[in-house]
Amino acid sequence: MAREQDEQGMTRRDFLRRAAAGAALTVGAVSGLGKLPAVFAGTSPKQQTRMPYRTLGRTNLKVSVLGMGTIRTGNAAVIRKALDLGINYFDTAECYRNGNGEIELGQALKGRRDKAVVATKWHTNGRTPAKDLLASLEASLKRLGMDHVDLIQIHGADGIAQVEGEGVWEAFTKARKDGKARFNGFSTHSSSDISLIKAAIKTGWYDAVLPVHNALTTEGTGPWVAEAHKAGLGTIIMKALQPAHEGRGSEAFSGLRGSAYQKAIQWVVNAPNVSTTIVDMPSFSELEEDCAAVTGEVTKAELDEFERAVDKIAAGTCHLCGRCTGQCPAGVQVADIMRFALYHDGYGHRERAVSLYRELPAAAAAAACGDCPSCRVVCPWGVAVKSRLEYAHARMA
Amino acid sequence: MRAWRNLVLAATAAAIVGSLASWAVPTRYLPPSNKVKGWLWRKQPTAYSAQTLYKYIDGAADLYLAYGFREATVVEFYRGKSDVIMLDVYDMGRPLHAFGIFNSEKPAGAKGTGIGAQSYVSSNLAAFWKGPFYVKLSVVDGKGEALSALARAADMYLPASAELPVELRRLPAQHRLRDSEGYVKKDALGHQFLVETISADYQLGKATATLYISDLGMPPKAEQAWGKLRDFQAKAGADVVDVSDLRDEGLAAKDSSLGQLVASHQGRFVIIAVSEKASQAELTDLVKQVVLVREGGRGRPLPGNRPDRAPARPPGNP
Numbered sequence: 001m002a003r004e005q006d007e008q009g010m011t012r013r014d015f016l017r018r019a020a021a022g023a024a025l026t027v028g029a030v031s032g033l034g035k036l037p038a039v040f041a042g043t044s045p046k047q048q049t050r051m052p053y054r055t056l057g058r059t060n061l062k063v064s065v066l067g068m069g070t071i072r073t074g075n076a077a078v079i080r081k082a083l084d085l086g087i088n089y090f091d092t093a094e095c096y097r098n099g100n101g102e103i104e105l106g107q108a109l110k111g112r113r114d115k116a117v118v119a120t121k122w123h124t125n126g127r128t129p130a131k132d133l134l135a136s137l138e139a140s141l142k143r144l145g146m147d148h149v150d151l152i153q154i155h156g157a158d159g160i161a162q163v164e165g166e167g168v169w170e171a172f173t174k175a176r177k178d179g180k181a182r183f184n185g186f187s188t189h190s191s192s193d194i195s196l197i198k199a200a201i202k203t204g205w206y207d208a209v210l211p212v213h214n215a216l217t218t219e220g221t222g223p224w225v226a227e228a229h230k231a232g233l234g235t236i237i238m239k240a241l242q243p244a245h246e247g248r249g250s251e252a253f254s255g256l257r258g259s260a261y262q263k264a265i266q267w268v269v270n271a272p273n274v275s276t277t278i279v280d281m282p283s284f285s286e287l288e289e290d291c292a293a294v295t296g297e298v299t300k301a302e303l304d305e306f307e308r309a310v311d312k313i314a315a316g317t318c319h320l321c322g323r324c325t326g327q328c329p330a331g332v333q334v335a336d337i338m339r340f341a342l343y344h345d346g347y348g349h350r351e352r353a354v355s356l357y358r359e360l361p362a363a364a365a366a367a368a369c370g371d372c373p374s375c376r377v378v379c380p381w382g383v384a385v386k387s388r389l390e391y392a393h394a395r396m397a
Numbered sequence: 398m399r400a401w402r403n404l405v406l407a408a409t410a411a412a413i414v415g416s417l418a419s420w421a422v423p424t425r426y427l428p429p430s431n432k433v434k435g436w437l438w439r440k441q442p443t444a445y446s447a448q449t450l451y452k453y454i455d456g457a458a459d460l461y462l463a464y465g466f467r468e469a470t471v472v473e474f475y476r477g478k479s480d481v482i483m484l485d486v487y488d489m490g491r492p493l494h495a496f497g498i499f500n501s502e503k504p505a506g507a508k509g510t511g512i513g514a515q516s517y518v519s520s521n522l523a524a525f526w527k528g529p530f531y532v533k534l535s536v537v538d539g540k541g542e543a544l545s546a547l548a549r550a551a552d553m554y555l556p557a558s559a560e561l562p563v564e565l566r567r568l569p570a571q572h573r574l575r576d577s578e579g580y581v582k583k584d585a586l587g588h589q590f591l592v593e594t595i596s597a598d599y600q601l602g603k604a605t606a607t608l609y610i611s612d613l614g615m616p617p618k619a620e621q622a623w624g625k626l627r628d629f630q631a632k633a634g635a636d637v638v639d640v641s642d643l644r645d646e647g648l649a650a651k652d653s654s655l656g657q658l659v660a661s662h663q664g665r666f667v668i669i670a671v672s673e674k675a676s677q678a679e680l681t682d683l684v685k686q687v688v689l690v691r692e693g694g695r696g697r698p699l700p701g702n703r704p705d706r707a708p709a710r711p712p713g714n715p
């Protein structure tokens with residue numbers, strides 16, 4: 001989601017400058033915010049680069065903790081500036097702006113390909129033959145103007161059938177043999193479905209994963225990321241900014257030092273089991289702001305404060321924490337139904353959600369709630385469980 | 398006579414109420430089931446708002462929202478057991494927005510097909526825009542030979558003109574390269590302060606250049622953006638010089654990424670020409686060709702430049 005100017009027309013860059021000045025006066029220059037103006041002051045790339053790097057799991061690639069997404073970002077000058085600032089991880093996909101995301105990234109990296117780790121994606125429904133995946137990769141390489149990508153990923157693998165698809169391994173093996181893709185991964189929005197990452201690890205095919213993970217979803221996605229990291233997979237995080245987007249304009253974020261966007265990024269990359277996080281940064285000011293977030297220091301107290309702010313905006317939202325599991329005396333599988341409802345409404349995977357819901361035994365589905373005068377299930381996040389179950393049943397039964 | 402008049406008035410009122418009611422139903426924009434022989438709706442169409450678009454296209458929603466997305470109507474057509482095509486109609490609010498998102502997703506070198514205002518058709522995707530609507534048809538299963546027919550049918554049901562956005566008339570015609578026009582709502586050249594920007598490529602001798610015209614809405618905002626551009630160039634280490642023979646203020650800079658840059662501001666507009674190879678003099682001449690005095694923020698806007706203009710009334714759904 002695009003980041004906006006505030007009502008007074010003050011850009012976030014303006015705000016950051018003021019915040020940085022305030023920080024220097026009150027707590028001293030403990031944060032990277034204090035060096036914001038210097039970043040773009042015409043200093044050489046070497047002087048500017050203080051970007052932290054981590055190893056991307058078993059690929060052994062060294063990647064910047066802040067990576068660049070290309071759904072909206074395609075301006076060559078911004079991408080080259082990102083390289084200058086030390087960002088070396090670039091994520092794209094064949095479908096981003098119908099292939100134009102790849103074209104623009106390739107043009108921007110021309111002459112500097114060796115400085116970048118480039119990842120793109122292919123689509124499979126689990127039955128897609130290897131030749132189709134390889135044709136997709138070939139088309140991506142053509143658009144990128146590159147002879148290889150560093151990481152090829154299944155795009156949006158939200159079911160075990162996709163990560164276990166036979167065509168994937170065959171296609172990747174051939175692509176690696178031909179020098180067209182070095183490592184294999186998958187992206188997913190089902191990063192609270194622990195069975196998915198376990199199944200993926202079991203295949204032994206994957207080097208890295210690209211899940212959703214942030215301070216809002218961590219109850220569900222944290223264990224998923226930990227599992228991937230423990231298995232030696234690189235963890236590339238998407239949707240790091242989700243809490244800042246959802247809390248935009250909220251009082252909850254008003255007391256933070258720096259912006260909520262910076263804190264959201266800092267929260268994600270502060271976890272040692274995270275390799276990198278990809279953020280779309282279509283403007284210099286967003287690039288500057290996000291680089292400042294990862295090149296400066298952040299205290300535990302600041303991140304705790306951010307978590308408290310996120311808790312405030314999260315009230316009433318299912319976190320997939322699973323604490324409702326087993327609470328219903330009638331045996332309704334509340335946690336599962338909440339998860340299916342998220343697939344249905346949150347991710348738009350309606351058919352899968354309906355199919356999963358209909359597989360529940362009748363006594364475990366929300367229809368069984370009908371005879372209960374009141375719901376005994378208590379959600380720590382304040383979700384109105386009974387009405388949510390009724391809603392889920394109406395949509396998925 | 399009076400009874401007859403009352404009857405006419407009542408009928409007129411009913412027609413107006415009926416048309417307003419049907420206006421609220423997104424299916425009015427869709428070709429009905431079997432309009433293209435054999436292609437049927439799988440189920441009732443689904444509508445998505447700015448709040449729910451993520452549920453349909455996930456992260457790509459960001460791009461659509463950045464272009465002023467209002468509402469999407471989606472219907473799945475099927476034929477027999479194996480052919481499925483998804484039709485998406487995105488109401489982007491203004492023709493310029495629809496033009497912008499269409500261009501951002503148009504594959505390089507795609508050829509027009511005469512559908513809508515601009516269009517292209519490939520083996521598995523067709524897309525066009527018309528008025529405030531951006532339309533995409535994608536093959537979900539089977540082959541795509543019906544894409545063109547379904548796209549033409551969809552075109553028929555969109556209540557809008559197939560003319561290019563009037564804002565593009567601000568771009569000088571001389572030396573302009575065909576089909577090079579573009580529009581971005583924000584972040585032109587990577588600058589958050591350059592909004593509502595139209596652009597086109599120009600052939601200047603052996604060099605090509607790109608011209609950007611950002612509409613800041615009012616002169617003070619344009620001056621503010623101008624100042625930020627100057628600051629940015631100076632801080633980036635570009636050698637910035639004043640160009641005195643341009644309207645209002647002008648500057649030239651050697652940008653490390655873009656090459657030569659010449660910029661000016663006129664009224665509520667900021668105008669920028671960039672090229673890797675063209676000279677400062679050539680770019681200055683190009684910027685000089687842009688004449689926007691009558692739109693200086695105090696004058697009348699161009700006809701299509703009224704924000705969020707409501708589209709024309711849709712036709713009846715036969």
